[in-house]
Amino acid sequence: MPQEASRLDLLQGTLDLLVLQTLHAIGPQHGYGIARRIEQVSGNALLINQGTIYASLVRLQQHGWIAGAWGQSDNNRRAKFYSLTRSGRRQLQAETSYWRSLTDVVERVLRTAPGGAK
Amino acid sequence: MSALRRLWHRLRALASHQALDREFDAERDSHLQLAADDYVRRGVDPDEARRRARLAFGGRDAALEHQRDARSVPRLDNLARDFGYAWRGLRRERGLTVIAVLILAIGIGANTAVFSLIRPVLLKPLPFDDAGSLVWVANTGTSLSGATFQVATYEALSRQSRSFSEWTAYFAFFGYGVNSLTGLGDPERVSIVDVAPRFFEVLGVRPASGRLFLPEEYQPNAPAVVLVSHDFWTRRLGANPAVVGTSLGLNDRPALIAGVLPATFSFSSIFTPGTRVDFVKPATLETMKPWGNTLSLIGRMQPGTTIESARAELETLGPAIRAAQPELFRFGTRLTPLQEHVSGSMRRPLLVLWGAVGLVLLIVCANVSNLLLARSTARAKEFAVRLALGAGRGRIFQQLALEGVVLASLGGALGIPLAYLLTTVVKRNVTLAIPLLSQVHVDGYALLVTAGVAIGTGLIFSILPGLRLARTDPQSALTDQSRGTTAGRRHAWMRSSLVVAEVVIACVLLVGTGLLIRSFVNLLDVDLGFRPAGSTVLTLKASRDRSTEQTVALFTEASRRVRGLSIVQAAGLTDALPLDRNRSWGIGVPGQTYAPGTRPGGFTYTSSAPAT
Numbered sequence: 001m002p003q004e005a006s007r008l009d010l011l012q013g014t015l016d017l018l019v020l021q022t023l024h025a026i027g028p029q030h031g032y033g034i035a036r037r038i039e040q041v042s043g044n045a046l047l048i049n050q051g052t053i054y055a056s057l058v059r060l061q062q063h064g065w066i067a068g069a070w071g072q073s074d075n076n077r078r079a080k081f082y083s084l085t086r087s088g089r090r091q092l093q094a095e096t097s098y099w100r101s102l103t104d105v106v107e108r109v110l111r112t113a114p115g116g117a118k
Numbered sequence: 119m120s121a122l123r124r125l126w127h128r129l130r131a132l133a134s135h136q137a138l139d140r141e142f143d144a145e146r147d148s149h150l151q152l153a154a155d156d157y158v159r160r161g162v163d164p165d166e167a168r169r170r171a172r173l174a175f176g177g178r179d180a181a182l183e184h185q186r187d188a189r190s191v192p193r194l195d196n197l198a199r200d201f202g203y204a205w206r207g208l209r210r211e212r213g214l215t216v217i218a219v220l221i222l223a224i225g226i227g228a229n230t231a232v233f234s235l236i237r238p239v240l241l242k243p244l245p246f247d248d249a250g251s252l253v254w255v256a257n258t259g260t261s262l263s264g265a266t267f268q269v270a271t272y273e274a275l276s277r278q279s280r281s282f283s284e285w286t287a288y289f290a291f292f293g294y295g296v297n298s299l300t301g302l303g304d305p306e307r308v309s310i311v312d313v314a315p316r317f318f319e320v321l322g323v324r325p326a327s328g329r330l331f332l333p334e335e336y337q338p339n340a341p342a343v344v345l346v347s348h349d350f351w352t353r354r355l356g357a358n359p360a361v362v363g364t365s366l367g368l369n370d371r372p373a374l375i376a377g378v379l380p381a382t383f384s385f386s387s388i389f390t391p392g393t394r395v396d397f398v399k400p401a402t403l404e405t406m407k408p409w410g411n412t413l414s415l416i417g418r419m420q421p422g423t424t425i426e427s428a429r430a431e432l433e434t435l436g437p438a439i440r441a442a443q444p445e446l447f448r449f450g451t452r453l454t455p456l457q458e459h460v461s462g463s464m465r466r467p468l469l470v471l472w473g474a475v476g477l478v479l480l481i482v483c484a485n486v487s488n489l490l491l492a493r494s495t496a497r498a499k500e501f502a503v504r505l506a507l508g509a510g511r512g513r514i515f516q517q518l519a520l521e522g523v524v525l526a527s528l529g530g531a532l533g534i535p536l537a538y539l540l541t542t543v544v545k546r547n548v549t550l551a552i553p554l555l556s557q558v559h560v561d562g563y564a565l566l567v568t569a570g571v572a573i574g575t576g577l578i579f580s581i582l583p584g585l586r587l588a589r590t591d592p593q594s595a596l597t598d599q600s601r602g603t604t605a606g607r608r609h610a611w612m613r614s615s616l617v618v619a620e621v622v623i624a625c626v627l628l629v630g631t632g633l634l635i636r637s638f639v640n641l642l643d644v645d646l647g648f649r650p651a652g653s654t655v656l657t658l659k660a661s662r663d664r665s666t667e668q669t670v671a672l673f674t675e676a677s678r679r680v681r682g683l684s685i686v687q688a689a690g691l692t693d694a695l696p697l698d699r700n701r702s703w704g705i706g707v708p709g710q711t712y713a714p715g716t717r718p719g720g721f722t723y724t725s726s727a728p729a730t
Contacts, residue, residue: 030148030149030152031145031148031149032148032149032152032153032156033152035149036153036156049174049175049176049177049180049181050149050153050174050175050176051146051149051175051176051177051178051180051181051184052176052181052184054142054145054146054181054184054185055181055184055185055187055188055189056188058185058188058189059124059188059189061127062123062124062127062128062188062189063123063124064123073152075155077148077151077152077155078148079145079148079149079152080144080145080148
């Protein structure tokens with residue numbers, strides 16, 4: 001059984017990446033919008049509760065990768081809108097290529113057939 | 119960069135804890151509103167929409183805790199909270215706190231004081247330039263004249279040794295001279311040491327103001343000139359810089375004050391601890407040449423020379439010098455680093471003292487530990503509740519350790535003035551033969567050590583109560599005494615082992631002190647051959663302008679008058695007190711002449727005062 005902490009860590013990193021990518025794809029968005037979008041795209045597989053998104057948002061803000069400001073939503077509700085910063089864009093690029101190469105490596109390892117020889 | 123930035127944010131988040139929590143709640147409200155709007159748009163009725171929105175969001179507290187972990191430093195966050203808690207707890211139990219702080223102040227204060235006392239002697243280099251290359255050379259004997267050298271030996275060593283860049287010396291018998299200072303109120307006896315050329319230059323001591331001695335000032339009949347010790351300058355000359363260049367009356371002659379020595383250099387505290395030296399004057403080696411062993415030698419080794427090779431050189435050089443000048447006294451050379459010479463004899467006693475106060479601190483720890491252990495019984499329930507509510511045992515331990523550190527820090531804070539007081543009292547006592555006493559300060563370094571000791575102490579005495587409380591079984595503690603017996607037994611075991619440890623340490627200290635006192639009593643029991651009790655010494659000095667006859671008349675008259683006092687039983691005159699120094703030079707049977715080297719080695723002489 002994977003350790004609770006390590007599972008959370010993995011989830012955290014992934015969630016942060018998804019948030020960055022979401023903001024990149026749809027532009028400035030509030031917490032609820034980001035959470036809905038991730039739910040829709042991932043088919044509810046990643047977010048256990050929508051509330052968990054806020055830990056990710058605060059973390060990304062502290063890194064300076066996203067910036068938040070209160071504003072009005074389409075249906076005139078007050079909400080805090082988050083947008084990608086310039087360093088956030090760079091981070092997204094770096095994270096994406098890192099993720100790709102990581103999954104690539106893991107994929108290759110997992111594909112090795114038993115017996116050693118390929 | 120980004121990691122630093124994050125750390126900064128995290129630390130800031132600590133400070134604006136509540137504001138950030140409010141911000142979270144505002145965002146959550148907005149989130150629920152937006153989610154509910156969404157559901158309504160999809161045809162869900164408003165009440166159900168709000169319910170579903172809350173469900174999708176998840177628990178508020180869990181999300182908030184999640185966010186808090188992300189935004190802040192959880193450990194520090196806890197620490198700040200624990201600190202407040204510890205502080206309130208200590209204030210609540212004022213009696214216990216006061217007693218513990220007082221005990222700790224004594225233990226920590228004593229340790230700070232002893233550390234300050236020991237540091238200049240054992241832990242710091244001497245206050246000289248490149249003190250490591252300075253050496254002390256002693257002759258083979260142990261008495262003062264056995265350990266010193268003749269002027270010719272000093273000069274030969276200066277000329278011939280290759281391992282040393284320079285030699286210097288001082289007149290070791292300066293303490294026996296009687297010097298009077300006039301012109302500053304009542305005449306006063308002062309202590310003056312004569313130093314060989316370049317004494318201060320070899321050591322690397324620069325005057326605080328004025329200048330050092332000039333080469334011509336070491337010549338016979340040169341005008342008198344002195345350097346004032348920093349202590350005398352502040353004590354008697356009002357720390358007035360204008361005294362440099364003025365004259366003082368020393369032994370009825372004006373002596374020019376060439377300069378003031380720096381506070382970091384106190385001749386007596388380095389070379390002759392337990393005495394006082396007020397002035398330094400140039401030694402006229404020319405005049406001293408016919409004298410016996412009178413010079414204490416200090417050398418500076420050439421860069422890169424080891425003490426062993428220097429020692430080897432002197433071993434061959436010594437006999438060669440003696441062979442070239444057979445009229446010299448026989449001598450040997452014992453070379454030690456100057457540092458070792460200065461601290462050498464006090465090293466062990468000071469280390470023992472250090473060990474002793476260390477043991478006292480251990481007793482203090484055991485005592486406070488015991489106090490806290492007693493309190494932990496009363497607090498078992500409090501901690502059982504916290505454990506039952508899900509506090510980790512690590513947290514409980516952290517809480518107790520923090521309480522301990524806070525307590526010890528308070529003790530340390532109170533111990534600092536105590537250490538100040540102790541060191542001041544010790545420093546005032548000029549007769550204490552501890553080298554470098556003038557350099558003893560409770561300085562920033564000592565305070566740092568105090569802080570370290572306080573924190574260490576706090577951690578140590580929290581261990582046992584911490585172990586006890588963290589092991590509390592919440593269930594049995596909460597369901598009350600019936601099942602408390604096993605815990606009670608372990609508790610009793612802890613307390614009694616603490617007491618045993620305390621008694622053991624106390625015994626060590628007691629036995630040590632006992633032995634010390636016993637040696638001291640033995641010293642007092644030595645038969646001196648005379649009875650020092652009830653006797654007192656008065657040192658007289660006659661002006662140099664008097665003839666020998668006048669001086670004799672003066673002294674005879676003085677002793678006659680002293681004898682006439684009703685409180686005096688008997689009085690006599692001597693120029694050498696019992697057990698003081700060997701006093702054989704210049705003595706012979708009246709009327710007899712002696713060839714060099716044929717004077718009798720010693721005399722027993724008595725002076726009987728003429729009957730009145």
